[in-house]
Amino acid sequence: MKDSKIIDVAQKAKVSPATVSRVLNGSSLVTEKTQKKVLQAIQELNYTPNAMGKQLRSRRTMTLGVVVRDIRVSYNAEIIKGIENMANTLGYKILICDSQNEKEKEVELLSLLQNRTVDGLILVTPQLSDEEITSFADDEYTIGLIGRRIEHPDIPCSFTDNRRIGREVVEHLLEAGHRRMAFLCGFADATDSIERLEGYKEGLAEAGLPFLPELIDNGNFSEDAGYEAFKRIWAGSGEFTAVFAANDEMALGVYKACAELGISIPERMAVVGVDNIRITNYVEPKLSSVEQPLYEMGAALTEKLIGQIKGDEGTGPQLMQIRSTLVIKGSSGKGG
Amino acid sequence: MKDSKIIDVAQKAKVSPATVSRVLNGSSLVTEKTQKKVLQAIQELNYTPNAMGKQLRSRRTMTLGVVVRDIRVSYNAEIIKGIENMANTLGYKILICDSQNEKEKEVELLSLLQNRTVDGLILVTPQLSDEEITSFADDEYTIGLIGRRIEHPDIPCSFTDNRRIGREVVEHLLEAGHRRMAFLCGFADATDSIERLEGYKEGLAEAGLPFLPELIDNGNFSEDAGYEAFKRIWAGSGEFTAVFAANDEMALGVYKACAELGISIPERMAVVGVDNIRITNYVEPKLSSVEQPLYEMGAALTEKLIGQIKGDEGTGPQLMQIRSTLVIKGSSGKGG
DNA sequence: GTTGCCGATGAAATCGATTTCAATATAAAA
DNA sequence: TTTTATATTGAAATCGATTTCATCGGCAAC
Numbered sequence: 001m002k003d004s005k006i007i008d009v010a011q012k013a014k015v016s017p018a019t020v021s022r023v024l025n026g027s028s029l030v031t032e033k034t035q036k037k038v039l040q041a042i043q044e045l046n047y048t049p050n051a052m053g054k055q056l057r058s059r060r061t062m063t064l065g066v067v068v069r070d071i072r073v074s075y076n077a078e079i080i081k082g083i084e085n086m087a088n089t090l091g092y093k094i095l096i097c098d099s100q101n102e103k104e105k106e107v108e109l110l111s112l113l114q115n116r117t118v119d120g121l122i123l124v125t126p127q128l129s130d131e132e133i134t135s136f137a138d139d140e141y142t143i144g145l146i147g148r149r150i151e152h153p154d155i156p157c158s159f160t161d162n163r164r165i166g167r168e169v170v171e172h173l174l175e176a177g178h179r180r181m182a183f184l185c186g187f188a189d190a191t192d193s194i195e196r197l198e199g200y201k202e203g204l205a206e207a208g209l210p211f212l213p214e215l216i217d218n219g220n221f222s223e224d225a226g227y228e229a230f231k232r233i234w235a236g237s238g239e240f241t242a243v244f245a246a247n248d249e250m251a252l253g254v255y256k257a258c259a260e261l262g263i264s265i266p267e268r269m270a271v272v273g274v275d276n277i278r279i280t281n282y283v284e285p286k287l288s289s290v291e292q293p294l295y296e297m298g299a300a301l302t303e304k305l306i307g308q309i310k311g312d313e314g315t316g317p318q319l320m321q322i323r324s325t326l327v328i329k330g331s332s333g334k335g336g
Numbered sequence: 337m338k339d340s341k342i343i344d345v346a347q348k349a350k351v352s353p354a355t356v357s358r359v360l361n362g363s364s365l366v367t368e369k370t371q372k373k374v375l376q377a378i379q380e381l382n383y384t385p386n387a388m389g390k391q392l393r394s395r396r397t398m399t400l401g402v403v404v405r406d407i408r409v410s411y412n413a414e415i416i417k418g419i420e421n422m423a424n425t426l427g428y429k430i431l432i433c434d435s436q437n438e439k440e441k442e443v444e445l446l447s448l449l450q451n452r453t454v455d456g457l458i459l460v461t462p463q464l465s466d467e468e469i470t471s472f473a474d475d476e477y478t479i480g481l482i483g484r485r486i487e488h489p490d491i492p493c494s495f496t497d498n499r500r501i502g503r504e505v506v507e508h509l510l511e512a513g514h515r516r517m518a519f520l521c522g523f524a525d526a527t528d529s530i531e532r533l534e535g536y537k538e539g540l541a542e543a544g545l546p547f548l549p550e551l552i553d554n555g556n557f558s559e560d561a562g563y564e565a566f567k568r569i570w571a572g573s574g575e576f577t578a579v580f581a582a583n584d585e586m587a588l589g590v591y592k593a594c595a596e597l598g599i600s601i602p603e604r605m606a607v608v609g610v611d612n613i614r615i616t617n618y619v620e621p622k623l624s625s626v627e628q629p630l631y632e633m634g635a636a637l638t639e640k641l642i643g644q645i646k647g648d649e650g651t652g653p654q655l656m657q658i659r660s661t662l663v664i665k666g667s668s669g670k671g672g
Numbered sequence: 673g674t675t676g677c678c679g680a681t682g683a684a685a686t687c688g689a690t691t692t693c694a695a696t697a698t699a700a701a702a
Numbered sequence: 703t704t705t706t707a708t709a710t711t712g713a714a715a716t717c718g719a720t721t722t723c724a725t726c727g728g729c730a731a732c
Contacts, residue, residue, distance in 0.1 A: 005717095005718060005719085006718065006719060006720095007718085007719095017718090017719075017720090018720080018721075018722095020719095021719065021720055021721080022720095022721095024719090024720095025720085049718080049719070050717090050718050050719070051718095051719095052717080052718070052719090053717070053718030053719035053720085054718075054719055054720080055719090056717085056718080056719075056720095057718080057719050057720045057721085058719085058720070
């Protein structure tokens with residue numbers, strides 16, 4: 001069936017396209033009688049307004065772009081779900097862009113804003129520099145950030161207090177009797193990771209313990225990276241009884257390394273991760289982790305961003321810090 | 337910075353919009369000199385062609401819609417990744433729609449095709465009936481299916497031979513010495529599940545074993561459902577030594593139930609799932625499963641669908657059956 | 673019976689690009 | 703030098719809907 005245009009409906013109903021448009025958009029300036037005629041015609045022709053025409057005229061695509069580094073990692077999937085749901089309730093659609101962890105691709109994707117393919121863009125833990133992002137926001141493009149924080153009046157950000165996470169984990173490990181604990185960073189460019197490291201340092205400082213650079217290593221947030229990083233540290237200075245990994249993936253790598261090296265968890269080595277992904281509850285022992293309300297972060301940011309697109313000014317703070325909670329499980333119980 | 341239009345570029349370069357358009361689209365009918373002028377003007381104005389204008393005129397959105405039941409489940413995420421990558425290489429973007437497992441929502445989403453928001457729609461294990469889908473395809477709308485099979489000249493489908501999967505798993509279990517094996521179905525509407533059940537029956541029949549209805553139960557593909565289903569069967573007729581779950585999630589539910597009931601895997605009970613999701617390698621014992629090349633399924637279908645949109649006719653069969661492989665792990669070793 | 677006003681409708685401009693077709697300019701041929 | 707063919711360019715139509723502005727009609731007020 002060929003799809004019909006507004007003019008077809010107009011002709012069938014013996015009115016002008018303008019009137020049809022008014023009916024479609026619920027304008028009150030239409031007689032009940034003509035409205036009925038028009039609706040009848042719409043029904044008979046099985047007419048659906050063409051989105052492109054509508055968008056061009058209204059200069060709104062009702063679409064949000066979402067840039068993630070990899071759709072498959074559950075951290076991102078959960079955020080996307082939150083974004084998608086909120087966007088949908090507010091009448092928006094979402095365009096997913098997987099940057100494949102390439103910064104170059106992220107830069108490219110900003111063009112979606114320039115060419116007005118989307119009304120706004122949500123970047124999830126982006127690799128772009130603060131300058132690149134702010135310069136875009138300054139150009140009146142609508143951008144929102146998840147898992148990263150930039151102080152800018154027009155950039156809403158939704159993130160967790162990573163420093164607090166760092167401190168809290170350290171406190172937990174201290175309480176469990178550990179004095180020397182390693183820290184595995186993630187991407188060098190990830191503020192998440194950097195801030196968690198700072199929190200780790202603060203925690204140690206508060207307890208009057210020294211910060212030992214040899215207990216720090218980093219990787220790219222992947223299981224393999226965690227595995228390698230742990231092995232490096234272990235080979236360097238065997239002197240530690242706990243590991244705090246910047247995310248669960250890396251913590252899983254630690255599990256693997258420990259299994260290989262015959263190090264038992266948690267007796268000989270306590271392990272704590274961040275994100276509390278599903279797998280943490282399937283490994284033995286269950287992995288202690290910090291749960292971030294990812295779904296809520298996605299949803300909250302989306303709501304704010306759409307508000308901004310619609311022009312709601314000053315509806316609240318641009319920085320939305322969301323509280324995360326430490327979930328203690330078998331991998332970091334008392335004693336050790 | 338206000339974004340500029342093609343007319344602005346035209347004025348700045350002292351040419352007509354038509355010429356600018358030609359330069360933009362690499363038409364060969366432009367003098368090198370004017371081309372230079374135009375490019376110069378484009379650069380100076382930092383001009384980017386507006387996507388909506390372009391789309392309206394060309395009647396192409398260069399966007400594909402993807403409907404999944406839940407973005408978070410890794411089965412879907414993997415498929416989406418394949419779709420996204422292929423779409424991207426071919427210049428397409430993807431609009432993600434999470435149907436929240438509601439059929440009603442799926443129906444709604446078909447409107448994306450009607451109003452031309454997308455050029456084509458990919459449905460991943462959809463809940464819509466064959467009739468609903470084919471009637472849409474008959475209306476010249478471009479639809480593709482993943483994980484489901486409909487015989488229709490205009491509907492490309494990418495799926496695995498579920499019946500074969502069923503037979504193969506049964507054969508494997510028979511070889512390991514099992515004679516009575518339970519089967520846990522998934523969604524009642526999922527052809528995947530139904531076909532696997534048929535394969536299971538065929539496998540039994542080939543071995544001359546009877547099909548026992550009391551060893552069949554079903555759930556909704558979730559871990560909880562698997563847990564409940566197993567408990568029901570167990571309570572009914574304790575007489576079986578292996579379970580074949582229609583997917584890994586349900587198999588994980590079986591693990592949970594067995595742990596509670598003190599049934600050891602694989603000694604007392606062998607377990608096999610389907611999908612070979614990541615968690616299967618983190619549980620103890622590792623879960624035997626059937627690996628489906630999800631990424632490839634997504635990518636292959638997308639390529640075909642875009643070909644169809646572009647008008648490549650008859651470039652191959654509409655039905656793409658992709659071979660899956662049984663991965664035997666600890667949960668179904670010999671003996672039992 | 674005019675005049676004035678208001679509510680319903682339509683004609684036409686608009687959004688921003690592409691593309692057809694006609695009109696140039698340029699080069700080649702006579 | 704004039705004619706013809708060809709290579710560039712521009713004017714205007716187009717995609718499909720929305721929206722402004724003008725118009726028409728009816729009704730009330732004078």
